Amino acid sequence: MQRLGADKVTVAFEGLTALSEVDLEVSPGQIVGLIGPNGAGKTTLVNVLTGFQAPTGGAVSLGGTVLSGLKPHEIRRQGVARTFQGGRLFRDLPVIDNLEVTGIGLGQSRRAAIAEAERMLDWVGIGALADRIAGTLPYTDERRVAIGRALMGKPAFVLLDEPAAGMSAAEAADLAALIRRIAGEMGCGVLLIEHNVGLVLDLCDPIAVLDSGAIIETGAPAAIRASEKVRHAYMGTAADSDLPVLEVME
């Protein structure tokens, strides 16, 4: 079975080591969580996995093939997709075209890409928005477009960088359901970065915790919730608050 893996990945910027010898693996159908304080290196890791950042040490591989050194578009064509922390939609284009572009990037004809884009929009639940200009969408819908765009061509892996940021609890719950379907129905391996701890604890297994560029803990949700280290480095009140982190989630 093909796995997406980071092997001793190190990234050093001038005067700062963003990642040091990080190992991480995602298998198809699995939802792996990645949490950690701000600046821990989560986004940097996603950048390394998708070719936007060259590691100063270590390697990234997909099954047997080494991905490091490939350009982002080449890695995407190998079946590793991602979303961005800031959305990064093609703001001037209609929603449908946002998805179609990825189809084209993967070598489909326009006709085929449109057909898939339509199906995909329905699948992520925003079929009705196909003709809206992406830049005018509300936040939540933007996130769905971004996810739909990443899912074009059925990638083997998709890396989601804070997809629930700015969402209300109800919206986050809908998103959680969608992510489950990505792993379940599509058989996609998901790497989920989120600060909505409830969402991560609910969805992911295993969960890796990154702090100052190093993995400090990996394990099942219960173990993470219980970990003193994680609580100290990251959780704050979220861990012991009485309030449900996801109000409306069962």
Added chain:
Amino acid sequence: MSAILQILFDALSLGSLYALGALGIALIFGVMRLVNFAHGDVIAFSIFALLWPSVDVVARVGAGNLPWFLLIPFVLAVGAGLSVLAELTVFRRFRNASPATMMIASFALGFVIRYFLLMLYSSRPKSISLLPALSQPVEILGARIPLLQVITILATVAILFGLTSFLRRTRFGLEMRAAAENFTMARMLGVRANRVIMGAFALSGALAAAIGLILGSQTGTADIQMGANVMLMAFIATVIGGLGSLPGAVIAGFLLGAASVVMQVTLPIDARPFRDAFVYGAVIAILIVRPQGLLSGRGTKERV
């Protein structure tokens, strides 16, 4: 030895012209992401302001007869004034426009200034005697260098340091850079951004006028086109120097000047007319190797 020194001075003095131009352009580019194609026309305008409007062949000197200690501030003020006027009447409306739109607007504005000058002065270049004392050669280490060259080089270096520390260390400089990055956000933090930008335009206009003075005294000509060439080289220097980096712009300006002089000196006579092709080839090569510029200004690399 003195020949090499002479070449060095040639390179430096041509480079200073480009560098001064690059500073003026970089300043406005930094503030508004505006490639100001009217800069060259501000250069020309500042010099024509020394002449009375007349379409006669012979220039009718007006303010050009002032003593140097009045003449220089006058020209600088004209440049600054015109530039501020351009900001108020035109560029202010383009704060949120795309760079392409602003560029074409500045081009259209330059067009208006140019034809306005043409209307007042006709298309024939006017001859003027500006600061004639500067045409005397001086001896430096055995090389005879026109005084003007020496002054140009010194002035450029002084302006560079003055301007950089002004932008680095003063509140005005900080506010200018902040407004450059995100106009609305700067205003929300209480920065009087319009004033700040106007200040940048005034500085840039004064720099243009300084170039006009140098060109005018060097060539003895007021020509509608006089700023165009310097402006192009300056624009290139701004980019290969690293957008947003004033020292980068100046270094690149000097480099371009040096490249041009050195090629002029070393190329065989048959290849000399092709000099600029080599210079531009070098520009492309630099851009390919360092697309972010020689001294990549801070903020030019965007993280994902």
Added chain:
Amino acid sequence: QDDRVVVGFATAESGFMQAYDKPAQDAAMIRIKEINEAGGLLGKQIEVVNADTKTDRAEGAKAGLTVIDEGADLVVVSCDYDFGAPAALAAESQGLVSFFLCAESIKAGIQGVGPHSFSASVLAAVQGATMAQWAYEKKGARNFYRLLDTWTEYNKGICDGFDWAMPQLSEAKLVGEDTFKNEDASIAAQITRIKSLPEEPDAIMLCTMMPGAVSAIKQIRAAGINSMILNGSAVDGSYWLSAVPDLSNFFVPVQGSVYGDDPNADVTTFNAKYKETTGGDPSTQYTYPGYVMIDVWAKAVERAGTTEAGAVVAELEKMNEEPTLFGPRTFTPELHHQNKARYLIVETTGGKPAVVDEWTIAEPIPVAELMK
């Protein structure tokens, strides 16, 4: 059509060429007025139509077509070959005679535009050759330096003439050469090359034109180089001399003098007339070819008895040393331009230009040489 005689000016009324076209056209208008006052051409008054080229080539073609549409028998085009050619070609394709106001490239004629095209001025090469020969013979210049501004064909023409003349001057030596561009803000590097010569050359052949010429001259003098500077006619005029205070040892060939000291008194009379009509003195010698042009064309029309192009061209081509106010003119079926001409030499001393001599190159420059 034959009830009118129409001269169409497809010239620049704005832009950079206007500085040359306007005076020459004014001079042409003076000749037209003279002819009309004397009863006209073939008994008809000459009518004039204008179209502005705006110093733009595409507009030039349009301007040419415009005056042709309005019935021009003679199409007068911009002074410069490059800017006049589109309108001249329009005339050529309609089989009409065209005259460049003052172009000095051989291509402004049969060799470029075609068999119906003429220029009223003298080839640039003649200017270069004249200056070389005169400086050698009259000033004893032996060491020459050649400084070419590669901007225009005209500039190259001057240096070509200089190159043609040099081998015939037995003791003359080319001690160095260089090029620059008219728009170069600084020619310091070129000047450094001159200064690094073991000794200052006797004369610098400066093949350039406005506006870069002023800058080059000023920089040469500012660097302390005092050699004779030889030029083409393009730098004639005193309007720019204030830029180089006290300029001396500076020589320009001209077809007629604007300084009031032309040996031919009629030229001074013309200057007065010009001032009367336009309100100003002629500023450069490029005023004069406009007058010559109408003069020779009108003569050819009278002799042919018609404005029909073929006949007029035939008459023009018969002209051999045809006297005009500004020196004799010769046209042949091979050349519609002057490859030999009498030039006045103007020397500027202490900022004051004055005619000091007159020179005609010994033999015409061969057409083959000009086409190299």
Added chain:
Amino acid sequence: MAKRTSIAGRTIATPLILSALLLAFALLAVMVGSKPFNQTIIDIFLRVILVVGLYVFVGNSGVISFGHIGFTCLGAYAAAWLTMPPMMKQTLLPGLPDWLIALQLPYWAGAILAALWAALWAGIFGKVLMRLSGIAASIATFAMLAMINTIYSNWEDVTGATSSVVGIPILRSIWPFLIAAILAVFIAWGHAISRTGLALRAARDEPTAASASGIDLPRERLIAFIVSGAIMGMGGALFAHSIGVVTPDTFYLGLTFITLSMLVVGGMGSLSGAVLGVLILSSLIQALRWLEAGVSIGTSTFAIPNGVQEIALGIVMVAILAFRSAGIMGNRELGWPKARPVAPATTGQQQPELNKGVSK
């Protein structure tokens, strides 16, 4: 959701309307029947070709190119080399290879080869330049233009240097120019709706996301560069045939800026904008000229100060951009009138008056 019609079917209205507009201009010229007016319309068609060529690259990629007029220069000289009488070439351009001197093609064959020649060089330059983006790319394209200009201005034997090359057959008929302009419009349309066109437009504002979508940006840009280079080359060839002379200076900064201005004023991201920009600005220029000439009739010619019309043109351009910073058309295209809801734009101004007859 309603079944989508094919993309071509949905968007074909744009080139058809634009062609009809161009045809109307041509018919107007025929009806007026004056030579200079005919020439004016020819000029407009030439600019349409050039601006549309520019649009193919600039509009779709968002990279401002100062270099495209270089391809026009290449095309114009290629046309000269291919269509001048061998006699003229022998004397004016003796440095050309003998086979080329001997060759004399009809203008249309010359134009096709000129387009290919320009495309070839676009490919060569593009291979290097398309790695750049943003303003660095713009400067590099300018450097390319300046190189071409310097070489063509000095390569005496092959280009005649700065001197005008004459002897190029002159076309005074309007139809070849009309056909070429329509051809350019259709090529640009075809490119815009192609996979490459869409990929480029997506990458215009979000290159990062585009590469995360599998788009090979340098490659897509290169394709656009070559296609637009070909159109510019064809435009150059016809330019040469329209006035019968070529000089390097014709194809330098002046033309670069006027074409860029027309594109931006029309609306940089829109093919309709490219065409309308030319038609509107050219008509304006012409109208100003007539106004000027009209005033000068009767009175003496030098009574009117030169340059008034240029000043007016500059002011109008600034004004148009001040009120419509994305240009007259913005990112929209002309289309059949239909009631398709246009979503509110997040940035830029509302353009309600254009919504009728305009579709995205």
Added chain:
Amino acid sequence: MSLLALSDVTIRYGRLTAVRNVALTLAEGEVLFITGPNGAGKSSLLRAIAGVTPPAGGRIDFADHDITGRAPEDIARLGLSMVPEGRDVFASLTIEENLMVGAGMHVKESNWRARVTNALEEVYETFPILRDRRHAQAGLLSGGQQQMLVIGRALMTNPRLVAIDEPSLGLAPNITDQVYERLIALQGQRKLTLLIVEQSSTRAMMVGGRMILMRGGEVLIDGDARAMGQSEAMQAAYFGYGEH
């Protein structure tokens, strides 16, 4: 006397009305949460208050001045500090320079320098990571670090009212805690008035204070945050959203 008063404020983008006749007052020292689903008009309302998007109708008073249609910098100088949605750091400036921009406008005051040093110190204490990287370029920071920076920067202006659009966006839970602790502390010490937009009502219920719920450009509910958390109206308002 209220610090901020909105009456009948309407905001339009072209033909779209984003905020409709909203009236609202805020007393000095009060904490007000604005929640509501996507597209409710929360951000638009904040932008109107800050002077970035002038309202199409209505009137806004702040600190005894009518600020309707006034320039953002003038409003800021009256003591309103706004942290807009999305992270508007000055990417090419260093962290410290970013903070200093906010401090610039009180430069004429006598004890300015001391106050600025003090304010910097306070920001660094709240967000130590910013101190560590004070000379780093702000654009290179991680998403959450940038969020810390803009919040810190807003406090540098020594404001009377801080309006923050989604402060917790992208922040780790423990950092979100710190942000709120700091804000509440300031509110206690300096009578700082807080206007906070949060998508989720969780925080409001934890922190307490007043809360309004917007939907479709109108204020639906206005009341005590903790009480509202339980209310049915609240739930309904959110669920109503599902239909788009």
